[in-house]
Amino acid sequence: MDSHQLILASVARYIELDAREQEIFTSLLVSKTIKKHEFLLRQGEVCKTENFIVKGCLRKYTIDENGQDHIILFGVEDWWMSDLYSFLTQNPSPYFVDALEDSEVLQITREKIDFLYEAVPKFERFFRILLQNTVIAHQRRINQNLSMSAKERYLDFISQCPTIEQRLSQKQIASYLGITPVFLSMLRKELSGK
Amino acid sequence: MDSHQLILASVARYIELDAREQEIFTSLLVSKTIKKHEFLLRQGEVCKTENFIVKGCLRKYTIDENGQDHIILFGVEDWWMSDLYSFLTQNPSPYFVDALEDSEVLQITREKIDFLYEAVPKFERFFRILLQNTVIAHQRRINQNLSMSAKERYLDFISQCPTIEQRLSQKQIASYLGITPVFLSMLRKELSGK
């Protein structure tokens, strides 16, 4: 299955496209490979593209004044990754995006996505539904950050995202959970002892 | 300015509606008043409506096993409030929504909003843009919860939302920030001493 078939299958979950519409859509996409540790976006740059992940694993994060990084979210196959704020406003992004594995994405620029909305208005619905799912997931995460201890958040993460968890280092999981790698190590030791 | 004019002005920021489209939209809305402390949604109930806030202030929150509440977000005039998860899946909601002031909302049901998307497809765009803004704000909040201390989050909140802050008790602000009211009181004392 090539990358265009993959993204079309993903789109087909929410909207139906005829052959012409599929052609318009895929003609706007540009494939890009990102090697492990390479950046798709750096803090201070303008986010030029929305990125559909065909293969690999990306992370979106900030680095604070103490040099510590904080992972906002991971992206794997079949997810989209960008910084909407910068993409929409063309202001510098506060986030970094880089690859945790050799990855491949399909990119669409702001101009092309605006064209797509005009040419195939169904995509308004597609991205609306995608965004709805994102909002639901984000509110769940906010609630967890407010109401759960580090141990509870860790247990929830490994139960909810077992396939992603296996691809990540503990350092990255700790950064996502909002704790230090040292403390995660202590939690794991305690949990394995039971 | 009556409530229909208010919501139409809000919609007009992102899409243009002719008179007929305005009429279709407003005919789908039902006005409801919620007195202070009354519920719009309880945990375990299905969220039947999207709610546009015409007047007042609402909060969306959970209550954990220790009986402590955690405010996911506040809603004031010109914002929408619902639980998208429950609204879309018709599963029981994990959230409570109640009024912090006497409030008035315009409600639209799932069936009517689906009808609206068919009758006036422009609304796909409208809600897409609204959701984009929500995602941007939520990611900002997630980043703050990961990277900032309680004091920093408080200072950011009062600088970003001064008008909302004035309408809230410290207990509610503490719940939103993810700290105890006792600790917020200590922070405020410390900050006022400078």
Place this chain on the structure above:
DNA sequence: CGTCTATTTGAATGTACTCAAAAGCGGTGG
């Protein structure tokens, strides 16, 4: 194989919480 980064372990520290009690404030009814 050597280097660099990730993980583990331990000790000391700090941030934020719990419990408890007092003070303040707001709404309600007499």
Place this chain on the structure above:
DNA sequence: CCACCGCTTTTGAGTACATTCAAATAGACG
């Protein structure tokens, strides 16, 4: 209009969760 009741805020003391610093070990990658 005042008094009372309940809820919010303040204050203090003791505690717990999570961090920092440091050093040792393990693992990944060229």
